[in-house]
Amino acid sequence: MDEFARVQAKYNEEAQKRLRPEGAAQFQTLEQSDSDQLRHLADDFWADHAALDALPSPLKPGDRVKFLIAGAGIGGIGAAVRLIEAGFSADQIRIIETAGGVGGTWYWNRYPGLHCDVESYVYLPLLEETGFVPTQKYSSGLEIRKYLEDIVKKWDLEDKILFRSKLDKIEWDEAARLWNCDITAGRGPRGDEKTTFKVQAEFVWGTAGLLSKPQVPKLSGVGIEGFKGDVFHTARWNYDVTGGTQEEVFPELSKLKGKRVGIIGTGATAIQVVPCLADYAKELYVFQRTPAAVYGRGQKPTDPEEWKKIAGEPGWHEARRQNLALHISNCAPPGVPDLVDDEWSRQVAYASLVGDPEFAFVAPEKIPEVIGQFLARDAPNQARLRARIAEIVQDKETAEKLTPWYPVWCKRPTFSDTYLQTFNKPHVHLIDTDGKGVDSVTPDGLIANGQEVPLDVIVFSTGYRGPSTDGADPSKRSGIEVHGRDGKTIEESWADKGASSLHGYAIHGFPNLFWHSPLQAGVGANHAHVLDTQCKAISYILATAHQRVGGPKKSGITVEVEEAAQEAWSTKIMQGAGRFSTVAVCTPSYINNEGKAVDLTASPEQQMKQARASPYSGGLNAYIKELQDWRDEGSMKGIQVAAS
Template structure:
């Protein structure tokens, strides 16, 4: 990275680098040095999923603390061998969008026997079901993040709503589309197998029944399977020597334990922390929200930091009913328009004079386009000169913002030494941006102590605390704000990401296909050899800072494909307007052509090569360049569309306007081989 940025500084007046170029070069050197401190050869191996921990104590932390097992056990069970037209894996916002769009299109009818959502949680909401930590709010404006606001008519209470309100909105969607009795909760799908003869999928499911009750094994058959299991689904913890020996209470932020802290998800009065020494490991987007709440009640709070987060302003405020009616929800299609407006700012695509509808900290960082792409810029040629030019441009685009974030720390944090350690030395795009008007301020409180590990992480744990650089910090309670397994695991394979074994035609494994050949899809939503299986878009699709925008665009596209396929199947079978189904499968030629489109754009993401290890870089594993050319090609195939979500949406709209389902083979159900 440093070499690429250096070469980009050689074109100043009279052959001398400009002051801006020199600044970029200096920053790139600093960023490279800070990133180097944090690289670990084990990469993702330095963490373990809660459910896969060798410690029974930590495996237990993965259990659902919120499920009402008595109510769920009293509900009529989904019978073993049940037949459904649609099986949706996930009951968060992605699964709910799939279900709502299918119902609105008339593909799934009212009643419980046409559609089934399966989720490991005890209710609707996805990440908003699991996460109930104090201070929890969405970091994207609620008016663009909360799905189906236009359809439900709901008005969010604040610009950034609480986790409780987001979970309630999931239930609101489920109620409006009559999904409450069309969900199987506390259930994990172990495997899915395509039956060529029956032309359907069989899902092998384990349904939990709560403490003291044996789990239940069942199979569900479905014509179509849609996977929407999210990107924040598998909490992880670091492999800290001795962590299991810590004698005090310990829990992950994704499974908050109010029995320890006091309070409830609705009432963040954490009286259980009074008089206690509390430690929290992690300083990412979750910790930014949690720390101020812990600081309010703990006798002493120790924040263990490997890498500081860049923390921008939040600007929270209640929704003004008059503004809502006259400036926000003013016409049909307002929410999609606002999503696109927001997206244009984070993809460096806002037009001069364009009104900034969201106008928050996100919209001040056009350099975040480094990981989202931008329609403003052409495809980056994979030559050293063009890559250096591209990376240098992004660094220049980022200088003002990243410098402002470091200055913000200095202006807020009173202790100079603490302030210096809280400054983020990486480009804006390397970690999820964070926003708070309370986090940095918390370090001015006498009971809050930053324990900076200089990139090394916590050294070890004892019965009574954590050890950093040979010094033990005694603790009574430990909170693990250590994030989730990256969704790019397994090269972005939808099977690896969800932990489900998926077997398509002839028993072919989806993971094996990804491992052998790399990602292979059309538009990121389907893959040859796996008929009637659709994914929420990730690899080979457009991505947005607002994940619900990504999910809605994907649901819209998948529903179009199924709708057109069924119409064609009915016509070919002579069934007119009713009956029948379809077996729809993308061709190898179509997915290879799309994969080549992704590959030729892959050089855009060379900007991440200077990033510190973390979630976006798979703890540094994404930064390792394979020597083998075939492996490099596989890696290039796994990336997203690099010209931004608006560009990707336009590609999909043009494809749908053609109406021919080009690249798909469609056979009426009952006639396919």
């Protein structure tokens, strides 16, 4: 057996160890847990409830608003700003946010060492519009959160956001051409005094993040309630337990001195947290189901002279973003420089997951050949990664256990100059579970590999509910009950043919409703770029529709996708779905819905339905061009606009 074949056999062997018949059901989200303690792990530790209670409410029972945006993360803030840039006013916009502040994932996540894994010069939104200069190539979570707060102030949105509130249900009123919206709002010292009320909105825009619902594995034994020590999730870091504050990037976790700490999970969060825990814990135990692919970070401060070159020309921000997408999709023409020039831009096989023009449309019989081509493309990269681990980690057995055996597109790659080095410290212990995960909880610790590990603190770094669960239905992902024309839900609308939309952001039968979604849309490693692409596209549609019937203050307008246009786009998505069969060779993760994304035993009809739930196959830049060509055509083809 040659080396390439040996590696593929190893990939398959390791993936099979991790497959479970229950798939994603092996996890439970914190907010839906039967455990009262786990549900409270999802509480908002960061909100200043007294200050929020003192604010006048931007939404009152019976209000009617032009735009109601669900979510104040990068997507929701971007939606509001792009609407304002398109000619609407901030006063026409209201935002509903479950948290006590803005930022989405950057509000909730405040764990030690947190940084974005994408270059700040392409990740941070609206850089050209604000003139902000990131302090480092990869911004800290703290810097991102503060920057998003500044954007809200700059565009006069501070008093337009209803915090600690959730959009529960929307129902389309055909006669009034409005959405009737049910909202639950929190007040009080802990934000848990709930009131419900109704408002009306002409347009609703859902912006739920890809990974917004923290989850933990279902563990047997005494349960979390039976553990005598402290427990929390990295998405809700508890500084009362560890010491330090969330206002520091690398806080002093002084309360962990003398403590035995166990962290479950070794994904993108853990590779940042583990080195910080190791600096303070007496003993640190890292429980691993699947090793992470850990490349070098290459962090550096922003050089003022270099910044002048980066941001020297109008349009630089979008150009740099598209340059990164071009290189990740491995379709940069000869002579086009790699502007970002980091490990992301060198992951030429990641196009397997995000699409590219070369393999945009693959005949079914060619799928095995395409998978083979991507595996071959990735082989040098994986060999380089394995050599890096072997060089850094001093203990050979530990190095072998930290070595990932899956292609780059199967799990999001990670980047650190300290994670692997941490395992050279004598008080840091890797508990590799050979793909099985932790067995159970005891009053004094965790059982893994049949042995108890005594612990004082348990940290869950076990990620989030995947975006492809529930058939990628955007209403279920956002937790909003949606009833469109004739009372239909999206699930009912999709029952016969499967997922259907135009460009991934609007659905026939649901007028004046728009979504951010990876479904039937372009995707990329830089999700902030994806979100801004959709924000610009939706804002253009809304502005153009209003211009046609009386301007931005006109009411009684409906904007709806035509069924024929939706079907044509969905068919195009289905025709390009074959190239994403590359996830069939992957180890289980949220990317392939814990190994359930590709069902080779499904009927042809079911496979066609599954195919319609795919991303756009040609890559993000080709998707952007599709939207631009559609816009340049001038007629908003496939969008019906009416006014009373």
